[in-house]
Amino acid sequence: MNLKSAKTEAVIQKLWHPTAVRKLARELADVAAAALTVNDRPLRRPSADQLAAQIVQRGRETPDLVSLVRAISEASLALSHPRYGAQQVAAPIPAAALVESVVAAMNQSLAVWEMSPIATAIDRDLMTRFKKLFGYPRAAEGSLVPGGAFANLTALLAARDALVPYASKNGQARIAIIVGAQAHYSIARAAAILGLGRDAVFKVPLDAEFCTDVEQVTHSCAAARKSGFRKFILVGSSGSTPTGSFDNLVALAEIARKHRAWFHVDAAHGAGLAFSRRFHGRLKGLNRVDSMIFDPHKMMFMPLAAGGVLVRDGAHLLGPLQEQAPYLFGSKRRWPDLGQLTIACSQRFDALKTWLVWRVYGGELWDHLTTHVCDVAQAAFQYCSESEILEPVHQPHSNIFCFQLRHKDDRDSDRHCSAIKEQLNESGFAYISSTVLDGRRVLRIVVMNPRMTADDICDVLRRVEKIACK
Numbered sequence: 176m177n178l179k180s181a182k183t184e185a186v187i188q189k190l191w192h193p194t195a196v197r198k199l200a201r202e203l204a205d206v207a208a209a210a211l212t213v214n215d216r217p218l219r220r221p222s223a224d225q226l227a228a229q230i231v232q233r234g235r236e237t238p239d240l241v242s243l244v245r246a247i248s249e250a251s252l253a254l255s256h257p258r259y260g261a262q263q264v265a266a267p268i269p270a271a272a273l274v275e276s277v278v279a280a281m282n283q284s285l286a287v288w289e290m291s292p293i294a295t296a297i298d299r300d301l302m303t304r305f306k307k308l309f310g311y312p313r314a315a316e317g318s319l320v321p322g323g324a325f326a327n328l329t330a331l332l333a334a335r336d337a338l339v340p341y342a343s344k345n346g347q348a349r350i351a352i353i354v355g356a357q358a359h360y361s362i363a364r365a366a367a368i369l370g371l372g373r374d375a376v377f378k379v380p381l382d383a384e385f386c387t388d389v390e391q392v393t394h395s396c397a398a399a400r401k402s403g404f405r406k407f408i409l410v411g412s413s414g415s416t417p418t419g420s421f422d423n424l425v426a427l428a429e430i431a432r433k434h435r436a437w438f439h440v441d442a443a444h445g446a447g448l449a450f451s452r453r454f455h456g457r458l459k460g461l462n463r464v465d466s467m468i469f470d471p472h473k474m475m476f477m478p479l480a481a482g483g484v485l486v487r488d489g490a491h492l493l494g495p496l497q498e499q500a501p502y503l504f505g506s507k508r509r510w511p512d513l514g515q516l517t518i519a520c521s522q523r524f525d526a527l528k529t530w531l532v533w534r535v536y537g538g539e540l541w542d543h544l545t546t547h548v549c550d551v552a553q554a555a556f557q558y559c560s561e562s563e564i565l566e567p568v569h570q571p572h573s574n575i576f577c578f579q580l581r582h583k584d585d586r587d588s589d590r591h592c593s594a595i596k597e598q599l600n601e602s603g604f605a606y607i608s609s610t611v612l613d614g615r616r617v618l619r620i621v622v623m624n625p626r627m628t629a630d631d632i633c634d635v636l637r638r639v640e641k642i643a644c645k
């Protein structure tokens with residue numbers, strides 16, 4: 176008996192006909208390839224707003240799907256352009272980006288092993304590789320999540336329940352979070368979501384290199400004690416968001432031990448440096464921390480989304496995430512149901528892209544790429560050190576570098592910096608960002624595209640000088 180109407184049959188034929196699907200796959204792959212190797216078009220099209228309106232508007236004619244996707248891609252910000260250096264979003268490694276359509280086509284969900292036997296094994300192999308890389312013990316547990324914000328939330332959930340075992344049951348926990356003044360906002364947000372409250376976040380002043388000032392941590396702990404807190408989570412940064420500065424994890428671990436605090440490290444940005452033979456020392460002490468997060472979609476150059484969390488004593492991750500759902504969980508196999516290790520239920524097979532690059536190209540690939548982007552940031556520092564117009568705000572610890580105008584009129588320098596950034600970005604020549612450090616607006620370059628060279632970054636800085644002198 177055929178239950179399909181002729182129309183339904185026609186729709187199915189249109190969508191699933193093998194020849195049509197193959198043709199579409201090839202054409203879309205061509206659009207992706209162009210986006211991944213872009214060189215010679217403006218980074219951002221002029222009048223992006225107008226372009227967006229044109230794309231969104233409904234005309235009378237049905238647009239051709241591939242033409243529409245190509246138009247969207249060509250109108251979008253070109254992250255793979257060699258002069259892109261704005262935020263911590265990577266120019267993705269092509270193989271990792273291109274395999275995404277296969278991930279979507281397979282559509283494996285990793286919540287339960289039964290639905291994803293191969294994907295689960297690959298996800299777990301990837302986690303084992305990360306444990307080894309970061310010097311974590313076998314008993315550690317971890318999971319992939321959609322990014323650093325989710326990862327911080329997950330780690331702080333584990334920390335909260337480890338410090339106050341009944342917190343998940345009765346929702347009551349009084350824990351102070353001691354964190355560097357420039358910690359990512361997701362820490363305070365996680366405190367709010369977990370019922371700890373934003374008021375429980377105590378910010379530690381920074382030292383001259385924009386790292387958490389180790390001398391000041393004890394004062395912040397004392398301030399928290401004075402406010403009645405007896406339990407603490409100390410958070411370190413391995414790659415802070417504004418300046419990419421790396422905290423002294425060894426010193427912080429010692430303070431955490433003294434205060435019997437849970438020590439969490441946000442290495443969302445900088446964990447990729449673990450691959451760098453030259454820079455891995457920045458992460459010294461990471462192997463001792465109670466929990467950590469890492470974002471392969473930052474300095475491992477994966478397309479969004481790829482984040483991860485690891486908890487040294489795996490039981491603390493498993494505890495708050497165990498659910499009864501007989502329709503899903505419970506198969507006693509070699510592999511766990513990963514839905515019991517993360518906040519999400521349905522889960523994308525995000526492990527594949529990172530695992531594939533590691534398995535096929537080897538970890539030394541990231542040694543080259545992460546070291547290179549740090550070197551390019553260093554070249555920017557060198558340029559500004561010698562410039563008569565620009566000056567460095569800090570020596571880069573990694574691939575983030577902030578700079579400012581040398582002869583600034585204090586009253587106008589903030590406005591001037593913002594205007595320079597806008598003008599540069601509007602021009603389509605390059606793309607950079609800005610932030611506020613010590614109360615002053617500064618310009619910021621984040622080298623997230625391994626195709627950017629020292630010459631490229633110097634070209635960007637020359638253009639900034641030209642705009643500044645107009």
Ligand SMILES: Cc1ncc(COP(=O)(O)O)c(C=O)c1O
Nearest residue numbers: 263322323324359416441443444
């Ligand atoms: C240090 C740090 N932690 C966490 C995050 C949040 O990561 P995501 O954007 O992947 O959620 C960021 C984002 O830039 C970050 O720099």
